Amino acid sequence: MLSFVVLGHSYPRFLKRNHSSTFTSPWLNASQWVRKSSTRMTLESALETKPLIDLRNKKALVTGIANNKSIAYGIAQALREAGAELGITYLPVNERVQDKIKQLTEPLEPSLFIPCDVQKPNDLDHLVSQIQSNWSQLDILVHCLAFANKEDLVGEFSKTSKSGFELALNVSAYSLIELCGKTKHLMKPGSSILTMTYLGAEKVVPNYNVMGVAKAALEASVRYLASEMGPDGIRVNAISAGPIRTLASSAIGGIMDMINHVEKNAPLRRTVTQREVGNTAAFLLSHASSGITGQVIYVDAGYQIMGAAMNH
Numbered sequence: 001m002l003s004f005v006v007l008g009h010s011y012p013r014f015l016k017r018n019h020s021s022t023f024t025s026p027w028l029n030a031s032q033w034v035r036k037s038s039t040r041m042t043l044e045s046a047l048e049t050k051p052l053i054d055l056r057n058k059k060a061l062v063t064g065i066a067n068n069k070s071i072a073y074g075i076a077q078a079l080r081e082a083g084a085e086l087g088i089t090y091l092p093v094n095e096r097v098q099d100k101i102k103q104l105t106e107p108l109e110p111s112l113f114i115p116c117d118v119q120k121p122n123d124l125d126h127l128v129s130q131i132q133s134n135w136s137q138l139d140i141l142v143h144c145l146a147f148a149n150k151e152d153l154v155g156e157f158s159k160t161s162k163s164g165f166e167l168a169l170n171v172s173a174y175s176l177i178e179l180c181g182k183t184k185h186l187m188k189p190g191s192s193i194l195t196m197t198y199l200g201a202e203k204v205v206p207n208y209n210v211m212g213v214a215k216a217a218l219e220a221s222v223r224y225l226a227s228e229m230g231p232d233g234i235r236v237n238a239i240s241a242g243p244i245r246t247l248a249s250s251a252i253g254g255i256m257d258m259i260n261h262v263e264k265n266a267p268l269r270r271t272v273t274q275r276e277v278g279n280t281a282a283f284l285l286s287h288a289s290s291g292i293t294g295q296v297i298y299v300d301a302g303y304q305i306m307g308a309a310m311n312h
C-alpha cells in the first residue's frame, strides 16, 4: 500500500478512509491516530475495509454502452468495482446488438437491463417505472450518449440542416435535462449525476461542428441543473474527455488526426483511456467529491491547458 509520513508515522494515503462514526475525515483521522496510538489497530483495519470511493449500496444507472470501446463501459466497470449495483440501458438497434451488449455487461451483474432510445418518450417512461418498481431509488445517473448525422460532422458548419441541428441537440443535450426531470423524485440527498462533454463545446475543433453546439448546450444545462438540484443535495457534473476512438467518435471527420495531435501536444503526450474516464467518474459520483457540483472536469491528459502546438 502507498503510504506517507505524518509526524514520523506512516499513514495510508487519502484514498482509504475509516468508517468509524468517531471520525469523519482522513485528515482528522491522521491526527487522532497519532494522538491515540491505542486506536491504531482499529483504525488501520477500518482503513483497510472501506475505500474513500465507496459505492456499495448505491444504485447506478449507466446509459450509452454500445460496445467494449464505449466510455460508458469504462465508467460501468469503475462503478461496479467500487461496489455499485448497476442498471444498464442500451439503444435498441436490433436483437444482435442487444445480445452483444448483454453478453458484454453480464460480468458486471446489472440488476436492470433496459432498452432506451432517448428520442422515444415511452422508452423513458418505461425506464423510470422500471427503476421505481425494482429499485425505488436512484443514487447515480450516468448520461453518456450523443448523436449527430455524419454529414453534420464534416465540412462547413453553415451547411448544418435544421433537422440535423434539432436531432443533435435533442439526443445529446436535451436528453440529460429530460432524464434528470423524470428521475429526480427518485434521488435522495447525496445522489450524483454525470454527463460527458468535449473541448469542442468551448473551442473550435475541426469537423466537430454541430456537436460542439450540442456540447455547449449540455455544459450550460449541467450548470442550470446543478443550481436547481443542489438544494436537494443532488450534484450534477460533466467530464470533458480527451479524444478516444469509439463508435461515436469514428463518425467525426478526421478523429484520428485529432488523436495524433493530442498525443503529440498534450502534457502527458498521449490521450486518455475509457478506464481513466471511468475512474474520475467514480470519484465524481461518490461522496469523495461531495463539494463539487456544476463543474466540467477535464480528463484529457492535460491537453486543454495548451495554448499552442508544441514544436517537434
Ligand SMILES: NC(=O)c1ccc[n+]([C@@H]2O[C@H](COP(=O)([O-])OP(=O)(O)OC[C@H]3O[C@@H](n4cnc5c(N)ncnc54)[C@H](O)[C@@H]3O)[C@@H](O)[C@H]2O)c1
Binding pocket: 063, 064, 065, 066, 067, 069, 070, 071, 072, 090, 091, 116, 117, 118, 119, 144, 145, 146, 147, 171, 196, 197, 198, 199, 240, 241, 242, 243, 244, 245, 246, 247, 248, 249
Ligand atoms: N470518444 C470521444 O473521443 C469522446 C470525447 C469526449 C466526450 N465524448 C462523449 O462521450 C459520450 C459517449 O460516447 P462514446 O465516445 O463512448 O461513443 P459510443 O458510440 O460508445 O457511445 C455513444 C452512445 O450513445 C448512444 N445513443 C445514441 N443515440 C441514442 C439515443 N437516441 N438514445 C439512447 N442512446 C443513444 C449509442 O447507442 C451509444 O451507446 C458521448 O456523449 C460523447 O460525445 C466522447
